[in-house]
Amino acid sequence: MTTTTTTTPRLAGLRDALADAATMAGRSLRLASRDLDAMITATAVPVMILLMFTFVFGGAMAMDIDYIQYATPGIILLCAGFGAASTAVAVEQDMSGGMVDRLRSLPTRPWTVLFGHVAAALAKNLVTTGVVFGVAVAIGFRPSAGVLGWLGAVGLLTLFVAAIAWVAAFFGVIARTPDAAAAVSFVVMFLPYVSSAFVPVDTLPTWLRGFAQHQPVTPVIETVRGLLVPGTPGAVVGDQLGSTALVAIAWCVGIGAVFAAAATVAFRRRR
Amino acid sequence: MTDAVVVAEGLHKSYGDTPVLRGVGLTLHRGEVLALLGPNGAGKTTTVKILSTLLPLDGGSATVAGYDVVRDAAQVRRHISLTGQQVALDLKATGLENLTMIAKLSRVPRRQVKARVAELLDGVGLADVAGRRVATYSGGMRRRLDLAAGLIARPRVLFLDEPTTGLDPRSRRDLWELVRDVVAGGTSLFLTTQYLEEADELADRIALIDHGVVAAQGTADELKRRVGQARVELDLADAADALRIRTAFPDIADTASDTSAASPTVALATDGSLAHVRELIAGVESTGVVPASWRLREPTLDDVFLTLTGHAAHAPDAPEPGTTITQEKAA
Ligand SMILES: Nc1ncnc2c1ncn2[C@@H]1O[C@H](COP(=O)(O)OP(=O)(O)OP(=O)(O)O)[C@@H](O)[C@H]1O
Numbered sequence: 086m087t088t089t090t091t092t093t094p095r096l097a098g099l100r101d102a103l104a105d106a107a108t109m110a111g112r113s114l115r116l117a118s119r120d121l122d123a124m125i126t127a128t129a130v131p132v133m134i135l136l137m138f139t140f141v142f143g144g145a146m147a148m149d150i151d152y153i154q155y156a157t158p159g160i161i162l163l164c165a166g167f168g169a170a171s172t173a174v175a176v177e178q179d180m181s182g183g184m185v186d187r188l189r190s191l192p193t194r195p196w197t198v199l200f201g202h203v204a205a206a207l208a209k210n211l212v213t214t215g216v217v218f219g220v221a222v223a224i225g226f227r228p229s230a231g232v233l234g235w236l237g238a239v240g241l242l243t244l245f246v247a248a249i250a251w252v253a254a255f256f257g258v259i260a261r262t263p264d265a266a267a268a269v270s271f272v273v274m275f276l277p278y279v280s281s282a283f284v285p286v287d288t289l290p291t292w293l294r295g296f297a298q299h300q301p302v303t304p305v306i307e308t309v310r311g312l313l314v315p316g317t318p319g320a321v322v323g324d325q326l327g328s329t330a331l332v333a334i335a336w337c338v339g340i341g342a343v344f345a346a347a348a349t350v351a352f353r354r355r356r
Numbered sequence: 357m358t359d360a361v362v363v364a365e366g367l368h369k370s371y372g373d374t375p376v377l378r379g380v381g382l383t384l385h386r387g388e389v390l391a392l393l394g395p396n397g398a399g400k401t402t403t404v405k406i407l408s409t410l411l412p413l414d415g416g417s418a419t420v421a422g423y424d425v426v427r428d429a430a431q432v433r434r435h436i437s438l439t440g441q442q443v444a445l446d447l448k449a450t451g452l453e454n455l456t457m458i459a460k461l462s463r464v465p466r467r468q469v470k471a472r473v474a475e476l477l478d479g480v481g482l483a484d485v486a487g488r489r490v491a492t493y494s495g496g497m498r499r500r501l502d503l504a505a506g507l508i509a510r511p512r513v514l515f516l517d518e519p520t521t522g523l524d525p526r527s528r529r530d531l532w533e534l535v536r537d538v539v540a541g542g543t544s545l546f547l548t549t550q551y552l553e554e555a556d557e558l559a560d561r562i563a564l565i566d567h568g569v570v571a572a573q574g575t576a577d578e579l580k581r582r583v584g585q586a587r588v589e590l591d592l593a594d595a596a597d598a599l600r601i602r603t604a605f606p607d608i609a610d611t612a613s614d615t616s617a618a619s620p621t622v623a624l625a626t627d628g629s630l631a632h633v634r635e636l637i638a639g640v641e642s643t644g645v646v647p648a649s650w651r652l653r654e655p656t657l658d659d660v661f662l663t664l665t666g667h668a669a670h671a672p673d674a675p676e677p678g679t680t681i682t683q684e685k686a687a
């Protein structure tokens with residue numbers, strides 16, 4: 086065939102796989118950018134939640150400072166949950182249409198196809214998170230992070246979005262209908278509500294507290310909050326911030342790796 | 357056989373408790389077109405999926421381009437391409453974007469991608485609409501684009517699963533032309549179809565599949581020869597007449613056609629010689645049956661199917677919902 090092998094086969098295989106991954110990422114991005122409905126929903130809903138929490142419930146939350154300082158990091162995480170739905174649906178469409186058969190009959194490796202969707206998810210989230218962040222700043226969110234704090238927050242959020250996107254990809258592969266695939270967002274979005282995203286964990290009923298403290302979203306939110314708005318009540322600082330960040334990273338990497346592997350295996354097996 | 361590019365032996369496959377393939381054996385030779393012909397649910401798609409490494413088999417073995425479809429699946433995938441029963445296109449992307457993606461994934465050298473894609477768009481007559489989204493294409497245009505996608509890699513073996521189902525006669529002929537060009541270029545073609553005419557037109561050899569078993573394999577002529585040279589076809593008034601004819605010619609009357617219909621047709625096999633036809637006509641007259649009309653005709657693949665499987669091939673003209681072109685989900 087047409088492969089020009091000037092390097093060792095193993096290297097050539099890796100080069101092909103990376104090229105395929107780039108091709109598939111380009112494809113998913115293109116398709117996502119043409120799905121305006123999904124983009125608008127994924128942006129508008131978190132913006133509305135932001136406004137609601139700030140202006141409607143905000144007054145009821147007994148806090149010393151603006152509630153928006155406290156809630157914005159959690160709402161940014163919610164964006165990832167909304168984005169997950171469209172990622173899962175896009176994967177499901179590949180699986181239920183004829184596309185999966187063509188892709189699987191090509192020399193392309195399965196993970197490159199799913200990687201394409203994950204890359205598109207990252208790009209989509211960059212846009213939706215950017216908009217939500219912009220609105221938050223417009224209505225009074227005042228982050229006080231330095232360059233390192235910003236880098237850390239963006240890096241961790243990227244890792245979180247990628248992990249959620251792999252979860253979404255897995256749901257997309259195993260789901261039999263677009264609706265079932267979209268249901269992933271309920272799972273993903275449920276978590277921020279039972280975390281420290283909107284209220285400090287110690288205000289939750291005792292039976293929820295244990296779960297809220299030890300689920301993956303809480304350390305991510307606490308880290309982002311600690312990095313962006315360290316002055317907020319309840320924000321973790323100093324040494325504690327470092328260890329919380331490590332827990333957050335471990336969760337994201339772990340979830341991402343497990344679901345990436347599961348999605349790839351399911352992609353190869355499903356028929 | 358050294359020039360065989362697809363060899364399948366005793367393929368078995370079940371979905372749950374339902375056996376779908378029950379010992380399918382097939383051979384496709386280099387440069388040849390093999391049509392796997394069978395009615396809905398016969399097991400055509402299942403066979404294609406096994407040969408193109410998409411489905412594991414429960415029993416038997418198969419090699420494609422010299423590689424085992426199970427053990428060397430990755431190698432097989434380098435030498436085949438598949439255009440499945442369902443169109444595999446991104447509706448929100450343009451024709452050009454679709455083909456460019458497949459060209460890259462098919463390992464067409466980067467610098468040749470553009471030229472190769474342009475060549476194929478031209479070949480399938482879609483150059484003018486290459487910049488339009490596939491969602492705006494007609495069913496026939498989508499089929500042609502899908503076929504083009506299957507040809508990009510210049511595969512050694514091309515699998516086409518019911519490429520013309522749901523197309524109008526004109527588009528079907530256009531597609532046949534394209535397929536002939538491809539085969540002339542040296543590609544071996546494994547085609548499935550439920551249209552006897554299509555198998556007759558395109559295939560060098562035909563394998564009749566029915567309920568997961570290959571009932572017969574051979575050239576169209578060989579298969580036709582197995583059911584007699586020609587037939588005398590009688591259009592009769594009712595079932596009673598049909599029964600009388602069948603009783604009078606127990607060996608040569610077809611017994612599978614539906615005689616409960618309002619005006620049944622019964623065919624009698626003949627060598628087509630004047631003497632034999634005259635003898636048959638005399639025999640019919642002596643039964644007292646008066647056919648509304650009659651004709652002498654060449655055997656068709658329908659006859660082959662009827663004789664070899666005991667029932668009609670039955671190719672409905674209307675495509676089954678969901679089996680042909682995927683509808684665009686909300687734009
Ligand atoms: N995933 C599946 N699960 C269960 N049964 C299946 C599955 N796929 C196919 N079948 C069954 O296997 C049989 C053969 O199916 P197959 O798709 O191979 O037929 P086909 O010859 O391609 O038919 P058609 O002309 O309608 O495309 C059918 O009875 C079908 O219902």
Ligand SMILES: [Mg+2]
Nearest residue numbers: 400401441518
């Ligand atoms: Mg089929």
